[in-house]
Amino acid sequence: MRSAVLIAAAGLLTVGAWLMLRGEQAAADQAQADAADSGPGLWADVGQVLGEVGQAGAAVLETITMTFKLSNMRTVTAADVAHPNVRALLAVIRRGEGTAGVNGYRTLFGGGLFDSLAIHPNQRITRTLGGKPITSTAAGAYQFLKSTWDETARIMGLPDFSPASQDRGAVGRIAARGALEDAKAGRFDVAVKKIATEWASMPGSPYGQPVISITTARGVYASAGGSIST
Numbered sequence: 001m002r003s004a005v006l007i008a009a010a011g012l013l014t015v016g017a018w019l020m021l022r023g024e025q026a027a028a029d030q031a032q033a034d035a036a037d038s039g040p041g042l043w044a045d046v047g048q049v050l051g052e053v054g055q056a057g058a059a060v061l062e063t064i065t066m067t068f069k070l071s072n073m074r075t076v077t078a079a080d081v082a083h084p085n086v087r088a089l090l091a092v093i094r095r096g097e098g099t100a101g102v103n104g105y106r107t108l109f110g111g112g113l114f115d116s117l118a119i120h121p122n123q124r125i126t127r128t129l130g131g132k133p134i135t136s137t138a139a140g141a142y143q144f145l146k147s148t149w150d151e152t153a154r155i156m157g158l159p160d161f162s163p164a165s166q167d168r169g170a171v172g173r174i175a176a177r178g179a180l181e182d183a184k185a186g187r188f189d190v191a192v193k194k195i196a197t198e199w200a201s202m203p204g205s206p207y208g209q210p211v212i213s214i215t216t217a218r219g220v221y222a223s224a225g226g227s228i229s230t
Contacts (some may be wrong), residue, residue: 004222013133021150046166049093056230058096066181067209068176068177068178069176069178070151070155070174070199071155071177072175072176072178072180073152073156073172073173073176074155075175076156076168076171076172076175076180077157080171080175080180080184081167081168081171083183083184084225084226084227085183085184085185085186085188085226085227086171086174086180086183086184086222087224087225087226088220088222088224088225088226089174089183089188089191089192089195089226090141090142090167090170090171090219090222091125091197091220091221091223091224091226092192092202092212092220092221092224093142093170093199093201093202094141094142095212095216095217095220096201096202096212096217097141097142097143097198097199097201098111098201099140099141099142099143100142104140104141105141105162105163105166106125106140107139107140107143108121108125108138108139109127109136109137109138109139110126110127110134110144112115112125112126116161117160117161117162117163118160118161119160119161120137120139120140120146120149120153122137122143122146122152123137123139124136124137125137125138128131129209129210139161140166141163141166141167141170142166142169142170142173142199143168143199144166148173149161150170152169152173153165154167155172156168156169156172167188173195173198174191176198177194177195177197177198178194179189179191179194179195180192185229186226186227186228186229187228187229188217188218188221188226189214190199192204192214192217196211202217203217
């Protein structure tokens with residue numbers, strides 16, 4: 001019995017960390033919609049998550065909560081954003097998020113487009129992924145959730161949702177995950193491991209969503225001019 005309680009507690013901590021550190025609570029967005037549509041079905045889903053987490057809960061929690069400092073975003077410079085290895089890493093993120101095309105900076109969750117780059121569009125879009133409806137406010141080249149963007153823009157003083165602001169904001173999130181110096185130094189695999197807790201499409205992400213392979217990530221990185229330290 002004690003073992004079962006500990007496993008459940010690890011699962012609860014994992015779900016809590018995911019909700020907290022994703023910034024907006026994409027899950028909170030989804031929870032609102034689910035609660036309206038299906039009432040107790042939300043808690044059935046949470047119960048299923050806890051059951052699936054099982055004894056891996058503690059390990060996942062450790063992964064999600066490793067180095068995360070929002071204050072690091074304030075230290076990002078124009079030179080950081082322009083660094084060739086950082087630009088190449090941004091290309092990898094866009095490949096994973098499905099926004100590598102010319103309209104990437106105007107892309108909504110699910111592939112639709114928005115017009116104004118003055119502010120985050122804050123459109124709640126529902127799409128079916130893996131046979132389940134998912135609602136998200138993700139938008140732009142790096143698929144910022146609305147409250148994640150609000151947090152980032154506030155800390156970094158970003159005036160709009162322009163491509164330049166989106167790029168700077170993404171580098172800010174990389175820095176918050178403790179991966180910026182790794183990225184600049186060409187420690188690609190280390191950087192990717194760290195940002196996999198920020199972008200669920202990255203190799204090794206703990207969130208259970210579709211990810212790109214590390215081989216694909218390395219290929220995109222090399223094609224974008226990134227160098228890997230030896």
